[in-house]
Amino acid sequence: MNIGTHGSASSEHSPAKQLRELAARFFKLESALLVAILGAMIVIFTILSPSGEFFSSGNIRSIALDTSEILVLSAGEMLIIVAAGLDLSIGSVVVFSSVVGAKTLVALSGSPAQVAQFTYPHLALGITAGVAVAVLAGLGWGLVNGLLTAKWGVPPFIVTLGTLSVAVGLAQVITGGLNVPNIPPALQNSYGSGQLFGIPWLVWTAIIVVGILWVLLELTRYGLHTYAIGASPEAARRAGINVRLHTISLYGLMGLLAGIVGVMDVARFDTASIFAHTQDNLTAITAAVIGGTSLFGGRGRMLGTVIGAFIPATLRNGFVLIGVEPFWQNVALGSVLITAVYIDQMRRRRARIA
Amino acid sequence: MNPTSDKVLLSARGIVKNYGHVQALGGANFELREHEIHALVGDNGAGKSTLIKVFSGDVQPDEGVLEIDGRPARFASPRDAQVAGIETVYQDLALASTLDTAMNIHLGRELLVRGPLAKLGFINRRAMKRNAAEQLKELGIELPSFTIPVSDLSGGQRQAVAVARAAAWGRRILIMDEPVAALAPQQTEFVLSLMRRARDDRGLAVIFISHNLPHVFLASDRVTVLRHGQTVLTKPTAETDVEELLRAMTGIMNTEGRASA
Numbered sequence: 001m002n003i004g005t006h007g008s009a010s011s012e013h014s015p016a017k018q019l020r021e022l023a024a025r026f027f028k029l030e031s032a033l034l035v036a037i038l039g040a041m042i043v044i045f046t047i048l049s050p051s052g053e054f055f056s057s058g059n060i061r062s063i064a065l066d067t068s069e070i071l072v073l074s075a076g077e078m079l080i081i082v083a084a085g086l087d088l089s090i091g092s093v094v095v096f097s098s099v100v101g102a103k104t105l106v107a108l109s110g111s112p113a114q115v116a117q118f119t120y121p122h123l124a125l126g127i128t129a130g131v132a133v134a135v136l137a138g139l140g141w142g143l144v145n146g147l148l149t150a151k152w153g154v155p156p157f158i159v160t161l162g163t164l165s166v167a168v169g170l171a172q173v174i175t176g177g178l179n180v181p182n183i184p185p186a187l188q189n190s191y192g193s194g195q196l197f198g199i200p201w202l203v204w205t206a207i208i209v210v211g212i213l214w215v216l217l218e219l220t221r222y223g224l225h226t227y228a229i230g231a232s233p234e235a236a237r238r239a240g241i242n243v244r245l246h247t248i249s250l251y252g253l254m255g256l257l258a259g260i261v262g263v264m265d266v267a268r269f270d271t272a273s274i275f276a277h278t279q280d281n282l283t284a285i286t287a288a289v290i291g292g293t294s295l296f297g298g299r300g301r302m303l304g305t306v307i308g309a310f311i312p313a314t315l316r317n318g319f320v321l322i323g324v325e326p327f328w329q330n331v332a333l334g335s336v337l338i339t340a341v342y343i344d345q346m347r348r349r350r351a352r353i354a
Numbered sequence: 355m356n357p358t359s360d361k362v363l364l365s366a367r368g369i370v371k372n373y374g375h376v377q378a379l380g381g382a383n384f385e386l387r388e389h390e391i392h393a394l395v396g397d398n399g400a401g402k403s404t405l406i407k408v409f410s411g412d413v414q415p416d417e418g419v420l421e422i423d424g425r426p427a428r429f430a431s432p433r434d435a436q437v438a439g440i441e442t443v444y445q446d447l448a449l450a451s452t453l454d455t456a457m458n459i460h461l462g463r464e465l466l467v468r469g470p471l472a473k474l475g476f477i478n479r480r481a482m483k484r485n486a487a488e489q490l491k492e493l494g495i496e497l498p499s500f501t502i503p504v505s506d507l508s509g510g511q512r513q514a515v516a517v518a519r520a521a522a523w524g525r526r527i528l529i530m531d532e533p534v535a536a537l538a539p540q541q542t543e544f545v546l547s548l549m550r551r552a553r554d555d556r557g558l559a560v561i562f563i564s565h566n567l568p569h570v571f572l573a574s575d576r577v578t579v580l581r582h583g584q585t586v587l588t589k590p591t592a593e594t595d596v597e598e599l600l601r602a603m604t605g606i607m608n609t610e611g612r613a614s615a
Binding site for chain 1: 446461477
């Protein structure tokens with residue numbers, strides 16, 4: 001009864017099978033390649049930096065701290081790209097969340113006169129409400145992105161280009177274009193610059209968030225459906241998956257993560273900085289794509305994204321330490337990105353031929 | 355041919371579906387009995403695909419009555435039809451190309467781990483692989499590997515995966531939209547044999563769309579012809595011939611007259 005379905009392709013030494021095995025080996029190699037690239041950077045920078053300063057625990061901690069926010073954003077962006085979506089608005093949502101969170105925090109912690117003198121009688125209330133507002137604001141923007149994309153069928157590129165502009169514009173309106181001042185130093189002192197076992201709380205936050213997303217993507221039904229939607233929304237819908245709801249939830253999740261990053265940012269810098277995060281979207285997309293996530297959806301691994309997220313800060317930090325102009329970081333990063341896209345194209349071409 | 359029972363499993367009467375100003379179905383009738391393979395034929399644009407999409411919950415009709423086991427049924431989504439025991443193999447396959455065979459067979463119906471983690475939707479890949487292997491073995495389908503994306507399989511192998519998925523989950527009705535249109539003769543014979551197995555071994559009723567009249571005579575118990583979105587003929591396949599079907603399809607002569615819409 002097996003006519004046709006196991007013709008030459010399944011026999012032991014057919015060229016097709018050999019080709020597939022070769023390909024499988026190559027793709028294992030690809031993630032190995034990423035680890036090797038990052039490893040090589042570390043080794044080279046350690047050798048070239050004065051007295052191996054690059055590999056000191058202080059410097060590693062500093063790189064990890066610089067990467068913590070972008071790591072959270074990259075992990076979320078990667079999930080969206082796996083589902084064949086895109087979110088350009090993340091940086092603006094971070095700014096909006098941090099602004100409304102910081103405003104709430106300052107407003108509820110004490111009267112304007114008290115706050116101006118850095119006295120905060122209702123600090124706990126202020127921080128709780130500020131964090132909640134920031135996270136919910138992020139979630140809200142994410143849901144807006146998701147609803148416009150899923151319900152109206154507007155391409156996510158356009159939707160999030162719009163919210164990118166609106167969110168940061170509103171943040172500027174709220175603050176009059178200024179950073180939010182008078183934020184209680186307690187937030188920075190406890191969470192923003194605090195450590196546990198020598199690892200900053202902000203880095204712990206990133207580890208926990210990325211860990212949860214990793215498990216979500218690899219081990220759960222939610223993750224499987226994310227891949228399926230990216231591979232073919234039509235196939236997913238016909239398999240009984242609620243594609244719209246899933247898409248909305250993905251953008252909502254991304255917004256929530258941006259809200260969390262807004263809190264991290266306020267805690268780290270003790271201000272809601274209105275002019276930062278303009279490059280976050282491109283950095284996060286770059287991290288995902290360098291990590292092997294296909295912009296056409298359906299493919300991507302969290303480990304690759306994590307490595308991809310570490311590369312920019314590692315390059316920047318290393319170049320500074322070995323005395324190379326940091327501008328070269330952009331040149332190097334762009335080259336790695338193009339290489340990653342090239343590999344993805346090759347893979348798709350191979351898939352079509354096979 | 356195989357004796358079919360007379361019990362009506364699915365009945366559709368006066369199904370109308372408009373897409374803007376274009377009428378895809380203008381009062382189509384269809385009746386599927388238990389344990390039969392029922393071919394659905396008609397020219398391009400006759401409304402065959404639209405009609406089976408109504409049965410599979412993919413399209414919601416504007417008018418008409420759909421009954422399963424004599425009871426009115428309304429499918430708002432593919433999931434509703436699946437719950438009613440109806441599985442569909444679409445013309446354009448509908449597999450998730452980057453997922454492997456086992457995941458595709460279980461997509462939307464994942465097996466979960468035991469224990470509290472199941473509540474969080476943790477999937478059991480090993481169990482799904484095992485179950486997929488069993489299903490494929492039962493249907494006599496052999497694949498080079500379970501763990502490669504289905505995009506790396508041949509066209510025939512992908513079709514086999516799609517059929518296996520439908521046969522694995524279908525409890526009542528298996529719908530196939532041009533299941534062999536893109537296949538080589540050997541693979542065609544195999545897919546047609548899968549259809550017979552679904553009927554004989556699993557007791558399913560099968561609806562299949564085909565452009566190929568020899569396949570209709572080879573594989574079906576009854577045949578229905580659609581023309582311009584309306585049903586023009588339903589007959590036991592053994593009691594008709596190519597000439598009559600062609601006449602019905604092209605409308606040169608109405609052999610049976612239209613059932614009341």
